[in-house]
Amino acid sequence: MTDTELEITADLVRDLLREQHPDLAELAVREVAGGWGNQMWRLGDELSVRMQRMDPTPELQLKERRWLPVLAPRLPLPVPTPVRFGEPSERFPKHWTVMTWVPGEPLDHGSISRGAHAADTLAGFLQALHVEAPADAPISLDRGAHPRDCTVGFERFLQAVAPDDIADIRDIWADAVAAPAWEGPPVWVHGDLHPANVVVSDGTLSGIIDFGDMFAGDPAWDLAAAWVLLPEGTAARFFDTYGRADEAAIRRARGLAAMKSLFLMLMGQNGDRGLPGGKPHWGPAGRAALDRVLKAA
Numbered sequence: 001m002t003d004t005e006l007e008i009t010a011d012l013v014r015d016l017l018r019e020q021h022p023d024l025a026e027l028a029v030r031e032v033a034g035g036w037g038n039q040m041w042r043l044g045d046e047l048s049v050r051m052q053r054m055d056p057t058p059e060l061q062l063k064e065r066r067w068l069p070v071l072a073p074r075l076p077l078p079v080p081t082p083v084r085f086g087e088p089s090e091r092f093p094k095h096w097t098v099m100t101w102v103p104g105e106p107l108d109h110g111s112i113s114r115g116a117h118a119a120d121t122l123a124g125f126l127q128a129l130h131v132e133a134p135a136d137a138p139i140s141l142d143r144g145a146h147p148r149d150c151t152v153g154f155e156r157f158l159q160a161v162a163p164d165d166i167a168d169i170r171d172i173w174a175d176a177v178a179a180p181a182w183e184g185p186p187v188w189v190h191g192d193l194h195p196a197n198v199v200v201s202d203g204t205l206s207g208i209i210d211f212g213d214m215f216a217g218d219p220a221w222d223l224a225a226a227w228v229l230l231p232e233g234t235a236a237r238f239f240d241t242y243g244r245a246d247e248a249a250i251r252r253a254r255g256l257a258a259m260k261s262l263f264l265m266l267m268g269q270n271g272d273r274g275l276p277g278g279k280p281h282w283g284p285a286g287r288a289a290l291d292r293v294l295k296a297a
Helices: 010-020 059-074 115-129 147-161 166-178 235-242 247-272 282-295
Strands: 029-031 038-043 047-052 082-086 096-100 187-189 198-201 204-208 215-217
Touching: 010 029, 010 038, 010 047, 010 082, 047 059, 059 082, 059 096, 115 187, 115 204, 115 235, 147 166, 147 247, 166 247, 166 282, 247 282
Parallel strands: none
Antiparallel strands: 029 038, 038 047, 047 096, 082 096, 187 215, 198 204
8 A cells, every 4th residue: 555545544543542542542533624744633622633644754743743842832822732652553654643632723714803813813923933943953945945045936836826917926026035034043933824724713813733844944934924814904913013023024924925825826726626635715715815915015
């Protein structure tokens, strides 16, 4: 059986629990929709099981195991924290992790109605996260670079989506490329703040999930969330509350937000075409985010 043929079922999850963590095996197991590199299962009311599926290596899960217990205690929003480790076995030759469950609804299936509160909440979370990382913190090989080093990916997304306002989008990207680089020490960065990786409740942000891409580097990669996640008209409030982003960081973040928006649109396009990993509902979310980026000019 190849990696792409691994079928993960509730019975498999329960069998693995019986083998490695039998005290948890009688809790209810329920599949969570979504996920690509990893598949999530609810375990009782307070836990979840994160199953490595399409990720070719266990690096992302091992990273979360190592660093989330360090970061979680000082973060002002709930994040998933590992509580048990599942190791590869004959039954399932990949890693899996039992983690705390973050209650709420992913933003790609929900909405933010309390925009000012969400802006303040996200700013406060990133203030707490964006502190100098230790020397042994992970460094990303494909995220965290200055926009000038990401132009190939940006152009690929832009050409694939081919929006009508391509010239305006290129202007935003060119401004980000021209912005000075981050000169501070590498700080902790979530690295993948998009609508499926934040949780909402009562119309506002209530949790942050999926830290598999976390790295030490330029905070602009997270500051892009001001446009990717927050409702129109709240980015200025976010940056005022965050209080640490200079003009160069905001320029880099805006360009990165344009690139991330194009990626969401591409994933939506792939979903409309029935391609693996595509998510049709991401298309409208990406277009809305891109509109917010363009209106910020």
